[in-house]
Amino acid sequence: MFAGFTAVFYREMKMLVRRIGGLGYLFSGLLFPMIYLLAFGWGLGERVDVAGGYFAYLAKGMLAITVMMNGFQQTALSVSAARFYYRNFVTLRLSPISDNALVFGIALAGMVRALAAAMVIFLTARFILGVEILSWPGAVGLVLTAFAFAAFGVAVGLSIKGQEQFSIIINFFITPMTFFCGSFFPIVNLPTFVRQLVQYLPLSLTNQLLQANHFAYDTWGIALELLTITLIVYAYGVYRVRNYREF
Template identity: 35%
Template structure:
């Protein structure tokens, strides 16, 4: 088996290990989801029922999906942008005898680890506080695919941005709206029809649908298909950007 992607993955993991020793990293990975958990989850808590369960149990899977999206995407996009434009280490990868496919795999797997790490922190809190939170095979599949999908999107953003400030622009226009309007905090069936049609385009919407399913019903299969399609498109496009890189 070709393991040419492993040095790239290992490099990111060694850098990630150094970050784990800093309290600030752990705090930054948890602060936003925990604020939402305290504000909405513990504030409304078990007094509000949504889709047959208490609001806290409804909210935790959404926060896991949102946290995995933010961390898988942001850390890959920012790191790749800095490595390409400022540190010039990405050019070493391109000039090395490593295929664009291997570079893509290494970066995406590293992004997935970072996304899963942040998600586990939220899950630990959720398992302690929520009464009806169950980690099913569908839940894990949705989480892994979500990390993969947004890590691929992070590669795309890291490759097309012209400055580090551009990554914040993409985050404000795409990632932040998805975090709030994709079913993280409330069911999307309560939204106006026209807005609902736009929301169903967001990939995170389908992660939120799938991650709350106990089994693969018709709606879950549709969402799973959409996620797989997005993941494939993002991966292929990201690999092509790496292959055609000529700065």
Template identity: 30%
Template sequence: MLGDIWTVFWRDWVVLRRRLTKYVLSRMVSPLMFLIAFGWGLGRSIDVGTGSYLDFLVPGLLAMNSMNISFMSIIPVHSERVYHKSLEEYLIAPIRPNAFVIGKIAGAVLRGMISSAIIIALSYLFGAHFAITPLFLFVLALNCMIFAEIGFLAAMYISSYEEMSQVNLYVLLPMSFLCGTFFATAALPDPMRYFVELLPLTHTSHLLRSLGTAGDFSPLSFVVVIAYAVLGIAAGTWKFRRLTD
């Protein structure tokens, strides 16, 4: 099982390694814009009560960025299934279906964590203050895992590239702005706040912000994030197995 997972993951790592320099440089552009525009620009006029707005922004930026990168990193599975028809090579290969799913998700998590490391380094250069702990990194990896799983499920169900872009429009984009990334969810009207607090990115943002500053966290948010990760891997494995029936 571990060998099968490693085989799938290693293939994605070899592809990434060949493009690593370009990947790192491209992942620096968007965070720089957010840190300059919101951290230095708009952020200097915003009072968040404790600390600077930059300190408030960075955990939310990490949550949002890891969501987008992990989701987009697994989009090639959609092309392999719909356009290139190369997914059949994995279906007939002597590897377990759940190993393929876990290996692909692990590759997306790696890309998400590399992108997050870039943001952490840049945010320290901009003067942000927050602590990086093992639990902080674990929550960040769980967030990458959740949205890689969502991307995998979308790749299994959606039949065209145009429809795949709609997932980004209707799912990822609203979460990017509403789930505690740029402002506290308490500022939202109650009906919207109740809905937003059901979403995984909200709990990741809360966890990263609390772990990075006070060092404590909400056990409920932690359980919710783990539950999303477990359900996602189970759903992805189930759907991929259906392709082999």
């Protein structure tokens, strides 16, 4: 079922190594969360009262955003570029690799990209800002989120007809999650009807896991919800590959 995914994963990672050559590729993806971490942390740090301090809270939120953005955006752009510009995605479809293995290999590489970017945020928070921001529930949340959004990136990369549609996904789905899913402030501060809309979105679940210090009954429930979303998104990615047509 998953035979051959290592070849796809190796291909994606080789492409990543080439892009990182000048370091601009990596740091361009980190510029957004680092600016927000420093701007909001310095500007609002003493004015926002949350358990553990606002800098630690915000750094955890930036971890979630970094994983989401890098997992989704880089994967979707890679798949769409293979379709529209290099026109070599059909080569993967013609290879003796199952649809499950194809999506798993691409999503796994996207997960590694996302976690590598998150590691820079983690190291910055720990050694420069002096705050501990990662627990076991948070680590599980980051891994699931990275894979889920990478798999979603595969599905979107195969679904869009052009870059304009990619911008629509960013503006109407990714950006609202960035600001309303608990990365900058607890979602309990939101109006009730908004909180009910966003509390089960994957980034909200990730932030809840990041804010937890240890696993408990509720935390395991949140992790199970996030795992369910991950499996659904992965299945959707496989569906999009299975029904993909070049023309």
